[in-house]
Structure formats: structure tokens, C-alpha cells
Amino acid sequence: MITEQQKIQHLLRRSGFGDSIKNLVSESFETNFNSVFTSNSKFEEIYLPDEERITTGELLKMTPEERKEILDDLAANIKKLNLEWLKIMGSAKGQLREKMAFFWHGHFAVRVRGFAQVESYINTVRKYALGNFSDLLMAVSKEPAMLRFLNNVQNKKNSPNENFAREVMELFTLGRGNYSENDIKEAARAFTGWGIDEDDTFLLKENQHDYGSKTIFGKTGNWSGEDVIKMILARKETALFVVRKIYRFFVNENVDENQVKLLADKFFNDNYNITNLMKSIFESDWFYEPKNISCNIKSPIELLVGLNKTFGISYDNPQALLVVQRVLGQMLFFPPNVAGWAGGRNWIDNSTLITRMNLPKRLAEAADFEVAVKDDMNDESPGAMRKASNRNTLICSFNWELFYQRFQQTKEEDLWKTMCDYLLSSINLPIEPENLKIQKFDSKSSKIKAYSLYIVRLPEYQLT
Amino acid sequence: MNRRRFIKYSGLTSTAALVPGFIQALVAPFNQLAFQGKRLVIVQLSGGNDGLNALVPFRDDNYYKLRPKLGIKADSLLKISQEAGFHPALQGFKQLFDKGYLSIYNSVGYPNPDRSHFRSMDIWHTGSNSDEYFNTGWIGRMLDANCPGSEKPYYVIEADDTLSLAMKGADKSGFAVRDPEKLRNALRDPIYDDIQKNNTHLETQSQLGFLYKTLAETTSSADYIYSKSKIYQSTKLYPQHEIGKSLKEIAELINSGIESKVFYTSMSGFDTHVRQLETQNRLFGIVGSAIETLVDDLIASNNFNDTVIMVFSEFGRRVKQNASGGTDHGTANNVYIINGALKEQGICNPISDLTILEDGDLIHQLDFRQIYATLIEKGIGFDHTKTLMRKFELLDFI
Numbered sequence: 001m002i003t004e005q006q007k008i009q010h011l012l013r014r015s016g017f018g019d020s021i022k023n024l025v026s027e028s029f030e031t032n033f034n035s036v037f038t039s040n041s042k043f044e045e046i047y048l049p050d051e052e053r054i055t056t057g058e059l060l061k062m063t064p065e066e067r068k069e070i071l072d073d074l075a076a077n078i079k080k081l082n083l084e085w086l087k088i089m090g091s092a093k094g095q096l097r098e099k100m101a102f103f104w105h106g107h108f109a110v111r112v113r114g115f116a117q118v119e120s121y122i123n124t125v126r127k128y129a130l131g132n133f134s135d136l137l138m139a140v141s142k143e144p145a146m147l148r149f150l151n152n153v154q155n156k157k158n159s160p161n162e163n164f165a166r167e168v169m170e171l172f173t174l175g176r177g178n179y180s181e182n183d184i185k186e187a188a189r190a191f192t193g194w195g196i197d198e199d200d201t202f203l204l205k206e207n208q209h210d211y212g213s214k215t216i217f218g219k220t221g222n223w224s225g226e227d228v229i230k231m232i233l234a235r236k237e238t239a240l241f242v243v244r245k246i247y248r249f250f251v252n253e254n255v256d257e258n259q260v261k262l263l264a265d266k267f268f269n270d271n272y273n274i275t276n277l278m279k280s281i282f283e284s285d286w287f288y289e290p291k292n293i294s295c296n297i298k299s300p301i302e303l304l305v306g307l308n309k310t311f312g313i314s315y316d317n318p319q320a321l322l323v324v325q326r327v328l329g330q331m332l333f334f335p336p337n338v339a340g341w342a343g344g345r346n347w348i349d350n351s352t353l354i355t356r357m358n359l360p361k362r363l364a365e366a367a368d369f370e371v372a373v374k375d376d377m378n379d380e381s382p383g384a385m386r387k388a389s390n391r392n393t394l395i396c397s398f399n400w401e402l403f404y405q406r407f408q409q410t411k412e413e414d415l416w417k418t419m420c421d422y423l424l425s426s427i428n429l430p431i432e433p434e435n436l437k438i439q440k441f442d443s444k445s446s447k448i449k450a451y452s453l454y455i456v457r458l459p460e461y462q463l464t
Numbered sequence: 465m466n467r468r469r470f471i472k473y474s475g476l477t478s479t480a481a482l483v484p485g486f487i488q489a490l491v492a493p494f495n496q497l498a499f500q501g502k503r504l505v506i507v508q509l510s511g512g513n514d515g516l517n518a519l520v521p522f523r524d525d526n527y528y529k530l531r532p533k534l535g536i537k538a539d540s541l542l543k544i545s546q547e548a549g550f551h552p553a554l555q556g557f558k559q560l561f562d563k564g565y566l567s568i569y570n571s572v573g574y575p576n577p578d579r580s581h582f583r584s585m586d587i588w589h590t591g592s593n594s595d596e597y598f599n600t601g602w603i604g605r606m607l608d609a610n611c612p613g614s615e616k617p618y619y620v621i622e623a624d625d626t627l628s629l630a631m632k633g634a635d636k637s638g639f640a641v642r643d644p645e646k647l648r649n650a651l652r653d654p655i656y657d658d659i660q661k662n663n664t665h666l667e668t669q670s671q672l673g674f675l676y677k678t679l680a681e682t683t684s685s686a687d688y689i690y691s692k693s694k695i696y697q698s699t700k701l702y703p704q705h706e707i708g709k710s711l712k713e714i715a716e717l718i719n720s721g722i723e724s725k726v727f728y729t730s731m732s733g734f735d736t737h738v739r740q741l742e743t744q745n746r747l748f749g750i751v752g753s754a755i756e757t758l759v760d761d762l763i764a765s766n767n768f769n770d771t772v773i774m775v776f777s778e779f780g781r782r783v784k785q786n787a788s789g790g791t792d793h794g795t796a797n798n799v800y801i802i803n804g805a806l807k808e809q810g811i812c813n814p815i816s817d818l819t820i821l822e823d824g825d826l827i828h829q830l831d832f833r834q835i836y837a838t839l840i841e842k843g844i845g846f847d848h849t850k851t852l853m854r855k856f857e858l859l860d861f862i
Binding site: 296349430 | 583586595597599617624625626627628629632634635637638639640641642650651653654655658659661662670671672674675676678679681682685686732737786787788
């Protein structure tokens with residue numbers, strides 16, 4: 001059996017990025033559960049007020065040299081946006097929205113160089129993250145970033161490009177085996193002309209659209225792109241595919257197909273309501289069974305944001321966090337391809353494991369992050385990455401005073417166990433305290449500090 | 465070089481001198497007997513190397529027509545046939561060619577080429593078609609398929625701090641090490657000892673067991689690689705550049721008799737949208753001489769016949785020069801194979817024909833996975849369909 005405290009921590013880790021250092025008063029499970037669902041109601045855009053936004057139309061008017069320079073600047077703005085979102089993820093409120101948006105970002109993975117497009121894309125994802133999957137799918141499909149990334153801007157009546165039509169079925173909705181090659185070919189025709197105007201907003205270019213009759217999933221008609229998306233949503237396989245992926249991410253990589261099927265039926269009949277789906281998951285008893293606790297490997301973003309929240313870390317040079325993301329294999333807005341991050345054991349190799357285990361120490365000591373970073377394939381100018389790799393020292397501070405307060409009432413001999421229970425998702429103690437090499441402390445607070453930095457370096461801490 | 469760096473480097477040479485001679489005596493002969501098949505050294509040129517200016521088709525009028533500024537004049541080329549010559553800075557490759565150690569494949573690529581760096585590199589790393597997305601690499605899948613010898617976690621070594629996708633499998637991965645001594649020292653932190661002494665997670669079914677196993681393999685491999693790195697000290701002069709350092713590390717490990725079968729390294733800077741002549745001149749000098757030196761090192765220890773080096777880039781460049789003294793992203797490209805016992809030497813397939821282009825780009829004549837398949841099947845001695853997921857026709861270079 002798990003304790004109420006473990007139950008709460010499990011909920012906070014999975015529905016968000018873990019407990020915040022600011023939550024000093026321990027509330028009941030019910031209170032925590034309710035606030036997971038009530039603190040998301042207000043949606044606020046991520047917006048970088050000081051940054052320039054250049055439209056495609058303006059870009060087209062420039063010389064190649066001017067364009068290249070501007071594009072490099074815009075690529076730098078995407079990184080600022082990355083750090084801004086990371087900061088929002090680490091704040092106390094609206095955790096479920098950000099966690100869900102983080103999931104959708106991996107699901108609808110796009111990677112483009114236009115700053116305004118990325119900004120618009122991520123705000124759409126965040127806006128619809130907890131609404132209906134139908135609305136989310138329709139809105140994301142019309143995002144300039146998506147249309148560009150999957151080449152739908154090149155999808156024209158006389159020369160169709162099937163990329164978007166294929167991925168929308170294979171990766172976003174139905175999954176392999178639930179459509180035919182002919183469905184893709186015909187759907188691509190329905191999406192012809194879905195493009196972007198000079199101000200970077202969605203536009204149906206009528207002269208490029210194929211108004212002829214198409215046969216999709218056995219039905220013949222004069223289908224538009226919107227029709228295709230509705231036809232996809234009308235198929236139960238879509239609900240099953242999306243719910244299975246949510247289950248793997250939020251519950252357990254080893255899928256219980258029965259539970260997934262029940263959830264998917266409900267999701268489908270509930271007009272794809274995402275909030276209700278998540279509520280069903282988090283209020284079920286099976287979600288708190290030991291086999292579903294501490295069973296998944298944290299993604300690098302979960303690890304990083306979790307550390308930030310736990311210790312209230314503030315950064316003097318947050319750019320260094322981009323390098324950490326890169327080295328650990330997950331950089332927001334730079335997914336490896338349209339299939340998103342593979343996750344699971346794919347996160348771990350000898351290099352990433354040691355980097356993960358050394359990270360808390362490097363942060364606490366503001367040490368050099370001595371890892372050579374591979375070329376960023378998005379940086380067109382070779383100098384850009386070299387500049388970035390000079391910013392690898394993580395200058396930051398932990399809010400130790402606040403952290404100590406949490407364990408003020410804990411007796412010194414109980415510290416190890418209490419702290420392990422709080423910081424780790426695993427139900428069992430990783431190491432008995434007498435086996436630790438760190439033993440001598442001149443004060444309780446130095447003990448708390450040493451213990452905590454030790455615990456968050458353990459392999460157990462890599463799990464959620 | 466700052467002071468700390470200096471101490472670090474001088475420290476490296478002094479410990480090297482202290483390695484007892486008996487270790488060298490013990491390890492060297494044993495491994496030479498045990499080694500079977502061929503080992504691979506893969507050199508990735510990141511950014512999209514312009515193959516047309518590396519090996520120039522100087523008889524083709526279109527080359528000079530499309531590259532009035534960037535075209536390299538025929539009389540300055542290092543000619544290797546009636547129609548092709550190396551860039552003057554690629555002396556290293558010319559030497560290898562003259563000795564019969566080099567095979568060249570032209571117009572290597574894949575159908576429906578992607579001109580984005582990261583996507584095209586993704587395709588080369590995973591070996592997928594351009595409309596497929598794999599999250600494991602072609603070498604990583606050899607590990608997953610339990611290719612003989614791959615139970616050793618250092619079977620595949622990438623000479624870098626982080627691991628490329630090519631080396632990642634679903635359950636197993638290659639081993640990244642840029643500096644064996646630095647890695648070993650990083651693992652001397654007492655926490656690693658502590659954790660492993662108290663490790664009770666012996667199964668690897670659970671994610672926790674998998675993490676503990678990866679950790680144990682990391683520390684033991686780091687020790688093993690470090691000890692190997694001290695056995696053979698190269699006296700050859702490698703270029704002062706990251707690629708020189710990596711290839712030296714690889715040469716020292718191979719010549720020490722390490723049991724690894726695949727080595728991987730990359731060199732960046734080939735994305736020549738601007739100042740191409742100047743950039744290529746510099747980079748070709750470095751990479752040519754680094755590989756030539758590696759070959760010298762391998763020959764000196766009798767390891768060149770069973771080491772196959774492959775040099776590739778994620779794509780070639782547009783045939784027509786751009787307006788900024790460079791070239792933009794293209795498609796097919798040359799792949800170079802270097803080995804002491806090549807079965808087919810020199811130019812192995814027709815050089816790129818610039819009269820037949822598609823949207824201004826070369827059309828690929830050879831699928832890169834045929835080269836992978838040959839390396840896996842004839843080099844490593846393993847069924848290539850288990851890692852490339854399809855059957856490819858093998859080539860004859862080894």
C-alpha cells in the first residue's frame with residue numbers, strides 16, 4: 001500500500017512536473033486533486049514582447065544575405081521561447097495544461113525556423129491542450145508551422161505532396177494499418193491549397209485546391225481538408241491510438257490494453273474531451289497501483305523542470321539550459337523528426353545517464369558543464385554553436401532556506417527516509433543511510449543539503 | 465590554453481609513461497589472435513560536404529558552366545582518371561588512391577531526398593526511407609539483434625561526449641567517449657561506487673534494473689577503455705583539430721587490441737553556403753591528412769587490412785553555385801571507403817552526370833544502405849536484413 005503522501009506526489013509528478021518548493025503546507029489528496037483541474041482554467045499566451053517578428057511576405061522581399069541574417073536571429077528567438085516555456089512549466093500554477101501541451105508538442109512534433117510560426121504553434125497547442133482533441137487537431141493542422149514542416153505549402157492540385165496527409169493519419173490519429181495508401185493519396189488531394197498567406201496565417205488557396213471528387217475510407221464526395229479531419233475523427237481507431245499514447249506517457253509504457261480500450265470508448269463518446277479523459281485516469285484506483293508508480297523513465301524536460309521546482313532554482317544564464325537539453329537529447333521545439341521523441345530507454349546511454357546523474361551536482365556547484373555539444377543541424381552558420389557552447393557554465397542558485405523548512409519538523413534520524421519518500425517516486429528505500437559515504441555534518445541543514453543532492457543523483461530519481 | 469587545461473594535458477602524458485610494460489606485453493599478442501572479421505571506422509562530415517568540389521568531374525562542361533566562380537580549374541586538380549580529379553587540398557586522399565587503399569562511390573543517396581540537414585542526417589543514421597521514421601540507428605540495431613560480440617558495452621565506440629542516433633538501439637546503445645581519462649576521472653566520484661555496492665537490482669526487465677545495468681557497464685567500460693588507451697601511444701603527427709584528436713584516439717584503441725568493432729566520429733563545418741573555397745580548402749587539408757595519418761598508424765601495427773574506414777556526409781550540394789560564394793543543400797554525394805585489402809579499388813561506379821539533374825540536383829545512382837549492408841555483411845559478418853530491415857544488394861569493395 002502506498003501512503004497518502006506518495007499518492008499525492010505521484011499525482012503531482014504525472015499531472016505536472018512534481019511538487020513545488022513553495023507548497024509548504026501539505027494539503028489532502030482531494031485538495032491536490034481538485035487544484036490539478038481548477039488551476040488551468042485561464043489560458044495565457046507565451047509571448048516575447050521585445051522580439052521582432054518577420055512575416056514570410058517580408059522575408060521574400062529581402063536579398064538572400066539579409067534573409068539569412070534575419071533567419072539566424074529568428075532561430076535565436078526560438079531558443080528564447082524554449083526557455084520561457086521551461087520557466088512556465090516550472091511555475092506552480094496550471095501544471096496540467098503545460099504537461100499536456102508538452103505531450104502534444106511531442107505528438108504534433110514540428111521543427112521550423114520561423115520564430116513567429118513556432119510561437120503561434122505552441123500557443124495553439126497550449127490553448128487547446130485540455131479542450132477537445134477534435135479542435136486541437138483541426139487548429140494544429142492549420143498552423144503555419146505544421147503546413148510548412150510537413151510540406152503542405154507545396155501541396156497543389158497539379159503536383160500533390162502527400163507528406164501532411166500521410167502523417168496526419170499515421171502519427172497523429174489512426175496509426176499504421178488503419179488506412180490505405182489510396183486513402184492517403186485521396187486525402188492529400190483534399191488538403192491541396194492549404195497554405196499560408198504573406199502574413200503567416202492559414203489560407204485556402206482556391207486556385208491550388210482540387211475540387212474534384214475523392215474516395216476516402218470508402219466514401220466518395222467532394223471532400224475538403226476539414227471533411228477529411230472530421231472523417232478521421234469519426235473513426236474509433238483515432239481515439240484508441242491517441243489514448244494509448246497518452247497512457248504510455250502519463251501512466252505506464254507497458255500498456256494495459258483493457259484499460260486503454262475502456263478509456264478510448266469513453267473519450268470517443270465524450271467528443272474527445274481531454275480534461276475528462278485525464279480526470280478518469282487520475283481518479284482511477286489502478287493509476288495508484290505500485291506497478292504504475294516509478295515505472296517510466298523521466299524525459300530530460302521532466303527531469304530539468306522537476307529539479308527547478310523542487311529546489312526553486314533560479315538561473316543567471318538560462319541559455320546554458322539549452323545545452324543541457326541538447327546533451328540529454330530533448331530540446332523543446334527541436335524534436336528529432338515528426339514522430340517526436342521516442343522516450344523510454346531511448347533517453348538513456350552511457351553519456352546521458354552520467355550527465356543526468358551529475359547534473360544536480362553541477363547545478364549546485366555552478367560548475368562547468370564540460371560536455372562537447374554536437375553541431376546543431378538547425379544553426380546554418382557554423383559559428384553559432386561555438387558561441388553557444390561557451391555559455392555552458394550553469395550559474396544558478398538554489399532556494400535552500402525554503403527547502404530546509406520542509407524538513408524542519410523531521411527528526412535527524414528520520415531525515416534520509418523522509419527525504420527519499422519525498423524526492424523519489426520509488427516506494428522502497430534505495431540505500432540504507434549507514435551505507436552512505438557522506439556521513440559527517442556540522443548541522444542539520446548541511447545534512448539536508450548533502451542528502452538531497454545525493455538522492456536526486458540516484459538512478460531512482462530518473463524514474464517517475 | 466588556460467592553466468587548468470595545460471595541467472590536465474601534461475598530466476595525461478606523465479601517467480602514460482607509467483603504464484607498466486607487462487600490460488602491453490600481455491594484451492597485444494592475445495588480441496591479434498582473437499580478432500576476426502573487420503572493424504569499421506566511420507567518419508561523418510556534418511553539414512553536407514560538397515562532393516562535386518571534392519572529386520571534380522573536370523571533363524563535364526556543365527560543371528564549369530554552373531560554377532563559374534566555384535569551379536576548380538582542371539590544371540590545379542589532383543587527377544585520378546581521364547575525367548575526375550581531387551580538390552588540391554585533398555592530397556591525403558590522392559595518396560591513398562595511388563596506393564590502392566581508396567574506393568569511391570559516386571552519387572550515393574536515397575529516393576525522394578530531403579534537403580534539411582537534420583532530417584537527411586536522421587535518414588543516414590537510422591537507415592530509413594525518406595517517408596519513414598525510425599528511432600533507432602543502423603548500428604544500434606546491430607546491438608539489439610545481438611550481433612556476435614555485442615554483449616560488450618564498448619562494442620561500438622563513438623569518439624565524442626554524446627552519442628549519435630546511429631549508435632542507439634532500443635535496448636542497447638554504443639558507448640560515447642571523447643577522452644578516456646576524463647571519463648574515467650568523472651566516474652571516480654564516490655557516489656558511483658556507493659550506488660553500485662548497494663545495487664540489488666540485478667534484473668533488467670524493469671527500468672530501474674536497466675538504469676543500474678547501464679551504470680555498471682559505463683563504469684566498467686570506462687575503466688577498460690582507459691586501460692586500453694594507455695597501451696599504445698601513437699607517435700604520428702595528427703592535425704591539430706578535433707578530428708585529428710578523435711582519429712588518434714581511435715588509432716590508439718585499435719592498436720591496443722581493444723575488442724570494439726565499430727568506431728564513429730564526426731567533423732563539422734561543411735555547410736558552405738558562403739566562402740566555400742576558403743572553407744573547403746582548410747577542411748579538406750585537415751580531414752585528408754587526419755585520415756592518411758590514421759592509415760599510417762594502422763599500417764604500422766598491421767591493423768589496416770582488417771579496418772574499413774567509411775567517409776560520408778548527409779547530402780551533397782546544389783550543382784549550381786549560389787550568389788554568396790557558396791552552394792546550397794543538395795542531394796546525392798560521394799562516399800569514400802578506405803582499407804588495406806580492398807577488392808575493388810578506385811572509382812567504383814560512374815561519376816556524377818551533370819547533364820541529368822532533377823530540380824538542379826544530382827540524381828542518386830546508389831542507395832547508401834547498399835554500402836551499409838556490405839559493411840555489415842562482409843565486414844562484421846552479420847545478416848544485414850536484421851538491422852537494415854530490408855534486403856539490399858551487396859557491393860564488391862570488400
